[in-house]
Amino acid sequence: MDWSKLTYEQFHTKFSSEDACIDFLIQLKWPKGFRCPRCDHRHAYITSTRRLPLYECSHCCHQVSLLSGTIMEGSRTRLSKWLLAIFLISSTPSGTTAMKLSQLIQVTYKTAWLILHKIRTSIHLADNQRPLTGSVQINSAIYGRPFNPSVHKHPQEHLLLVGSSLDHSGVTPTTTVKIKQVTPSSPTNKHITRFDTINFQQQHINPNADKIEIVTGFFTSKRQRPLLEIAKQASTWINSTFHGIGSKHLQSYLDEFCYRINLTASSVPIFDHLVQLCMNIPKAIPKPLCQAA
Ligand SMILES: [Zn+2]
Secondary structure: OOHHHOOHHHHHHHOOOHHHHHHHHHHHHOOOOOOOOOOOOOOEEEEOOOOOOEEEEOOOOOEEEOOOOOOOOOOOOOHHHHHHHHHHHHHOOOOOOHHHHHHHHOOOHHHHHHHHHHHHHHHHHHHHOOOEOOEEEEEEEEEOOOOOOOOEOOOOOEEEEEEEEEEOOOOOOEEEEEEEEEOOOOOOEOOOOHHHHHHHHHHHEOOOOOEEEEEOOOOOOOOOHHHHHHHHHHHHHHHHHHOOOOHHHHHHHHHHHHHHHHHHHOOOOHHHHHHHHHHOOOOOOOHHHHOOO
16 A cells, blocks of 8 residues: 555544554564564564563564664654654655654654654665666765855855666666765865765665766766756755755755655655665664664
C-alpha cells in the first residue's frame, strides 16, 4: 500500500494506538515471522508485559527488542508520533519543519528536531551507500548565492558538487541525483579543485560507471544547466521552508531534497521506503543518532 496517499487525518486514525504501530513495525521487521539475528532461529518467547514486546530466541536465548537497530531504539517518544513524523516528511513535497512537527505531534521543539535529524541521518547513510552509476554528469554550484560577486567565498556561501546519473542497466532507465557539500581547502576559496572532484568520484560514483563528465568552472559555456537548476531548486526549498541552513547541517537537508526527487522520479512510494530505512540503520551508528529523542 502507498501510505503517502493517505491524508494526515486518515494516517493519524490508522496509527492512533501503540498496538497498531507495533503490529505494523513487527510486519516490517520480520515480514516472514521472527528470525533471530544471532542464530537465525525462527522461534522466540515473547514478553508482552513491557511497553514494547521483547523477543527471546528459544534456541540461543538472545534477546531482541522490536526497535533494536532502528532510529527509534532507546526513544521514549510514542511510536505513533514517530510514524506520523515519517509520514509528514514523506507525504508533502516540502517535507516538514521541527516547529511544525512539534505542534502536530505535541512534543518539544528539541524532540521534534531530533526526530527529524535522525530520519535525515538515515536518508544520508542510505544515500552514501548508493553511488551514481551509468552515465554520470557533475557540475559545481554554490548554496547561498549571491552574497558577493567577488572571487572570494562569503561565509554564508557553500560550495557544492551536483551529480546526476542515467542508468540503463535495469528494466527502465533510472535517473539519480546527488548534491554534496564541498569543504574548500581555504575558507575563502570559491573554486572547486581537482582534489575535490576526485574525492566526490571516489565516494559517490560507482567505479564501473560508463562515463563521467565534470564541469567546475562557474562561467564556462560547458556548464550543465539542468544540474544548476536542481541546485537552485534545492536552495529555494531550504530557504523557503527552513529560512536558510548553516554549514553544519546543510548536507542532511540536501540529501533529503535529493531523496524525495529521486524516489518521485522512480515512482517509489516514499513513506514505505523511508520507514524501511528508519527500521534498518547500519551497525556503525553516527554520534547524533545515539542521542535519545
Ligand atoms: Zn538465536
